[in-house]
Amino acid sequence: GNSVTQMEGPVTLSEEAFLTINCTYTATGYPSLFWYVQYPGEGLQLLLKATKADDKGSNKGFEATYRKETTSFHLEKGSVQVSDSAVYFCALSSANQAGTALIFGKGTTLSVSS
Amino acid sequence: DVKVTQSSRYLVKRTGEKVFLECVQDMDHENMFWYRQDPGLGLRLIYFSYDVKMKEKGDIPEGYSVSREKKERFSLILESASTNQTSMYLCASSLEWGTDHYGYTFGSGTRLTVV
Numbered sequence: 512g513n514s515v516t517q518m519e520g521p522v523t524l525s526e527e528a529f530l531t532i533n534c535t536y537t538a539t540g541y542p543s544l545f546w547y548v549q550y551p552g553e554g555l556q557l558l559l560k561a562t563k564a565d566d567k568g569s570n571k572g573f574e575a576t577y578r579k580e581t582t583s584f585h586l587e588k589g590s591v592q593v594s595d596s597a598v599y600f601c602a603l604s605s606a607n608q609a610g611t612a613l614i615f616g617k618g619t620t621l622s623v624s625s
Numbered sequence: 626d627v628k629v630t631q632s633s634r635y636l637v638k639r640t641g642e643k644v645f646l647e648c649v650q651d652m653d654h655e656n657m658f659w660y661r662q663d664p665g666l667g668l669r670l671i672y673f674s675y676d677v678k679m680k681e682k683g684d685i686p687e688g689y690s691v692s693r694e695k696k697e698r699f700s701l702i703l704e705s706a707s708t709n710q711t712s713m714y715l716c717a718s719s720l721e722w723g724t725d726h727y728g729y730t731f732g733s734g735t736r737l738t739v740v
Contacts, residue, residue: 554731617667
């Protein structure tokens with residue numbers, strides 16, 4: 512079945528460091544791919560998305576490129592801030608005969624110190 | 626500001642109680658979802674609904690049921706709460722699945738503790 516695998520955390524970085532959070536997927540067909548972020552005590556917010564191969568999603572300095580050949584959607588940011596500390600979830604859309612639901616990875620905790 | 630509202634942020638219930646978790650969205654979305662979030666396990670889909678009075682089982686429906694009598698409201702029911710249902714519960718909604726690539730809007734979550 513469809514699945515998402517994220518690198519395990521926690522990831523601990525100093526402010527202004529470069530961030531990469533790896534995400535790979537297994538899916539039939541051509542799913543859309545997403546990154547969500549969850550700040551402490553809150554629900555998930557959509558960070559960025561890509562709907563087809565080679566698309567690049569970007570938002571708030573974060574980027575991820577949909578790589579079909581490597582089935583990956585790695586999240587990157589050139590210079591992290593303390594305010595980026597959160598849990599990041601990679602997800603893919605999975606369609607069945609009833610409808611479409613998102614399948615999430617287990618999440619990666621990012622902690623940024625000043 | 627469009628949103629998904631979950632009625633309670635924190636709940637404490639006793640084992641064996643019937644528990645209702647309520648979720649309301651004001652975006653006229655077709656689809657609504659219930660997930661539970663547990664450390665080390667991420668988000669797991671319990672139930673979803675793509676239309677009023679319709680429901681589909683997700684990955685972990687055992688011990689849960691749902692109700693969707695109106696388009697904007699999707700309720701999760703724990704028929705007889707057990708301690709292993711202590712968790713964070715997240716509700717989400719999305720447009721009809723032809724446009725699902727826009728993703729979900731999530732509520733803030735309900736942290737349920739069963740004692």
